[in-house]
Amino acid sequence: MTHTDDTVLLDGGVAMPRLGFGVSESRDAHAAVAEALAQGYRSIDTAAVYENETGVGAALAGSGLPRSELFVTTKVWNVDGDRPDALGAARRSLDRLGLDHVDLLLVHWPNDDLGHCLSTWEAMEQLLAEGRTRAVGVSNxxxxxxxRLRSLGGRLPALNQVELHPHHQQPELRAVHAALGIVTGAWSPLGRGAVLGEPVLARIADRHGVTPAQVVLRWHLQQGTVAVPKSDDAGRIAANRDLAGFTLDGADLDAVAALHRTDGRGRIGPVPDRVDRIAS
Structure with missing residues (x-):
């Protein structure tokens, strides 16, 4: 696994932009993605459960950009059902997106039922073999x-996208990723804005002449994370991508690391072990 500030190389040699654009809870995914593409983003992250794949697909089609310049990620649920259900869910996502393949397909949430987990992962491997996706991974x-997935044999996930931000830095999980060669992806990389009021981030931002959000996103890039910030605001969409021209030094990185809240106290989303029992 190798990476630059711009891309990371996934399993199978697939180059993925390190900074993407997310559309979870977007008020208007079509407009937001169109703006993001106009601002230079080329990696778009969506999911079936977001119920906006159709809008994302319309923005992709309307951009006029060659498919080869775009990196599209979507996700399927691993909650119940069997292999045909997972295959059908993924193909319906492709239909909504208006694409014959995505670049990365993720299992959206873990499932404590080993049989369902195995069936879903077999479906992912089949979709990869069929060319419906260029890489497969997991989320949460x-x-x-x-x-447990490694014990099943077969392919390991290329990427695991999880809640990751300065208040919830997931050191144990990142160490497991490093040991297994799995790329770390961050959803809600800005902690839904909760981290941006930290005085230490304001001080670092002032010193570099940037915003606290830009500091946090630069922190993600410097530790090798794939980040997918989201916004419906054109100004923030542009600013979140404007990360060139400054680098965090060791003292800056140590200061951000010190914002981690232990024992899961910094988590803002659901605990993954529980989601498969409440999702539908």
Whole structure:
């Protein structure tokens, strides 16, 4: 696994932009993605459960950009059902997106049922073999889930996208990723804005002449994370991508690391072990 400030190389040699654009809870995914593409983003992250794949697909089609310049990620649920259900869910996502393939397909949440987990992962491998996706991965898997998946044999996930931001830095999980060669992806990389009021981030931002959000996103890039910030605001969409021209030094990185809240106190989203019991 290698990476630059711009891309990371996934399993199979697939180059993925390190900074993408997310559309979870977007008020108007079509407009937001169109703006993001106009601002230079080329990696778009959506999911079936967001119920906006159709809008994302319309923005992609309307951009006039060659498909080869775009990196599209979507996700399927791993909650119940069997292999045909997972295959059908992924193909319906492709239909909504108006694409014959995505670049990265993720299992959205772990499932404590080993049989369902195996069936879903077999479906992912089949979709990869069929060319419906260029790479496969997971989202919200904890170390125990990744170890269980490894015990099944076959392909390991290329990427695990999880809640990751300065208040919730997931050091154990990132160590497991490093040991297994799995790329770390961050959803809600700005902690839904909760981290941006930290005085230390304001001080670092002032010193570099940038915003606290830009500091946090630069922190993600410097530790090798793939980040997908989201916004419906054109100004923030542009600013979140404007990360060139400054680098965090060791003292800056140590200061951000010190914002981590132990024992899961910094988590803002659901605990993954529980979601498969409440999702539908």
């Amino acid at each position: 898997f904890r170390p125990s889930h990744l170890r």
